[in-house]
Amino acid sequence: MxxxxxxxxxxxxxxxxxxxxxxxxxxxxxxxxxxxxxxxxxxxxxxxxxxxxEPQPGLQNYEAFFASTTYLKVLGNTFLVAGTVTVVTVLLGFPVAWFLAIAPGFWSRLLFAIVILSMWTNLLARTYAWMVLLQRTGIINRTLIDLGLISGPLPLINNLVGVTIGMTYIMLPFMILPLHATIRSIDPTVFQAAALCGASRWQAFTRVMLPLTASGIAAGALMVFVMSLGYFITPALLGGTSNMMLAELIAQLVQSLLDWGLAGAAALILLTITLAIYLVQLRFFGFGQARS
Amino acid sequence: MLLDFSRLGGWRVALILIALLVGAYLLLPILLIVALSFGSSQWLQFPPPGWTLRWYEELFDDPEWIASFLTSFQIAAVVTVLSVLIGLMASFGLTRGTFRGREALRALFLTPMILPVVVLAVALYAFFLRLHLNGTFVGFVLAHLVIALPFSIIAISNALERFDRDIETAAIVCGASPLEAKIRVTLPGIRLGLVSAAIFSFLASWDEVVIAIFMASPDLQTLPVRIFGTLRQDLSPVIAAVSTILIALTAALMALAALLRKDARS
Incomplete structure (x- = not known):
């Protein structure tokens, strides 16, 4: 317009x-x-x-993409990493958000400051830290060897394990902050009501707390999943050449192979998945949830 | 029961344990970088065998690192000014305009924030190739402006929506021109929104790396591009020194934002 x-x-x-x-x-x-x-x-x-x-009108780029096991593996890697990161951030983020919402002032303020500091710290600085920690002669491998838990260094970098650890680190704040807002908005009297009705802690958790936070969990999970799908820097530095993700593939098609047609196709696939997930989010959770 | 910390019973122990672990997971890598930047080991041994300022000296003695610092700062500064100005105008239009399609327009303005940045980076690279804007200051500013504008529009629109428009009307009733009322009454009223728009716009450009990697030329590299290029080759402790400086800047901006929030509450 x-x-x-x-x-x-x-x-x-x-x-x-x-x-x-x-x-x-x-x-x-x-x-x-x-x-x-x-x-x-x-x-x-x-x-x-x-x-x-390009190179000529038609759908040949999409046919080539979906016919190639290499490219399908890239798509599979992308979903695998994004899915794993989402599940781990929910499992770790929920208790942390819960702690932040109810712990005594000093401790929750301290943890909150750590979450914010981590989120605002330059992405490359954080990725660098994980490259140092995860390398063959890195602190994690040396500590495990010194403790006698492993005999040789574990392959923690240049593969999907490294990418998953690094991306979980980067995505955690994006799960913790919205969940924290959701848990804080729960009216505490509903738990008094649950207790009066004779509910155990476990029952109160599964029948009251989880349903009340379900939309917040779903909104946070969708956001983390979508952000993970299109991530470029962390996979490029912590991942290996044999296990690419979609964003790296797009960059490589343009930078090394100069295959603009296929790069455009991969970009459209990434955009379509991203937009589809956002539409699901808008449809089921509305603008308010997406924003909070 | 579940929202009362003292009545969580055994669950409290589990909650504290996970919070402790995640807190350490989030904090330790950052502390590690700071420690390594002062450590004397070339191979990033930890704990460091000794302490030194050698990596900072190497950093400040290298004209290329200094140049990329300055490039990043200049681009981010220009982006911040333009982003706040354009964002301010757009926010006025979006919150007070009466034309149709405002919600759709708002959604369009915010889209660059949610789409995978690699797609925009590749698209702009191709587009700027034709316009000969790759590797130029103007190209960097335009590209980063698109990324920064959504932050500006969100911050300023929110402030404008909270601002009581009757105060502006009162100023006009008292004889101020509409423009004068906006400059002398409304802008001071939404200054917190303007400052957070500026902080977020600056960081959006300063930290941006994906677009910058495609846009950069050997002569014009921002700081993140240089860090990325170095990291692809080796894990030099000089990167730890650069990172520590960036972390200190972040902490300073966080403190500023916290002070502003305190100021707003009092």
Missing amino acids: TVTDATTSTAPHAPSASSRRAARGFAPVTPALALVVFVFVLPVLALLLRSVL
């Missing part, structure tokens, strides 16, 4: 003063709109178009 579209589309209906007022306030939006159209919408559409135009 452009400025002229907006004016011409309203003008024929009612050129009176009231319609001019009805379309007021559009002018200040135009710089942002121009930027987003020219530096976002058009370039992305152009890339996606190349997937059906």
Whole structure:
């Protein structure tokens, strides 16, 4: 939509003063709109178009993608890592969010500050830390060998194990913070009611707490899953060349293979999955949950 | 029962244990980097055999590291100014405008934040190749502006929605022009939104690495691009020194944000 579209589309209906007022306030939006159209919408559409135009018009890029075991393995790796990261962040993030919501002031403030510091620390700095920790002669391997738990170093880096550990680290705050808000919004009297009705702690947890936090868990899980699907830096540094994820594949198709058609196809596949998950989120949890 | 810490019984122990473990998991890698940046071991031995400032000296003696620091700072500064200005105008239009399709437009403005950044990076690389903008200052600013703008629009729109518009109207009734009222009444009223828009816009550009990797040329590299390129080759302790400086900057910005929140409450 452009400025002229907006004016011409309203003008024929009612050129009176009231319609001019009805379309007021559009002018200040135009710089942002121009930027987003020219530096976002058009370039992305152009890339996606190349997937059906290069090297010749047709769907051959998509056929090539889904016929190749290599590319399907990349897609599988992407879902495997994103899925594992999501499950682990829910399992670790829920108790931490719970602790943050109810622990005595000092301890919850301290842990909260650690979560925020970790989230805001430069992504490359955090990934560097994990490269140091996970390498063959790294602290984790040396400690395990010194303790006599293993005889040789475990392969913790340049594979999906390393990627999963590093991504879980990066995604945890994105699970903890929304869950913390959800748990804090629970009315404590519902648990008094549960206790009065004779519920055990376990029953109160499964029948009251989980249902009340289910939408928060789902919203956090979808967000972490979607962010993990498209991640590039951490897989590129902690992963190996034989176990790529989708974002790395797109980058490599462009940088080393110059195969823009296939890169466009892979980009469209990634975008479609991402948008589909966001639509599910909007449909079932609404804007409010997605924002909180 | 489950929301009262003192009445959790055995569950309390489990909760404390997990919180302790996750807290350590989140904090220890950051402390490790800081320790290694002062450690004397080239091979990142821990605990370090001795302490030294050698890596910081190497960092500050290298004109290329200094250049990439400055490049990152200049790009982030220009992006911050433009992002707050464009975001302020757009927020006025989105919160006060009466034209149709405002919600759709708002969603469009926020989309760059949720889409996988690698797709935008590759798309912009191809687009800027034709316009000869790759490896230029203008190219970096435009690309980072798209990433920063959503943060600006969210922060400023929220502040504008909370701001009581009657105060602005009162100023106009008292004889101020609409523009004067906006500058002298509304802008001070939403200053916290403007500052957080600026902080988030700055960080969005300063920390951005995926687009920058595609956009960079040998002559124009931001700090994250340089770190990424170095990390691909070896785990030099100089990276620990750079990272420590970045962590200190983060902590300073966090403290600033916390002070502002305190200021807003009082």
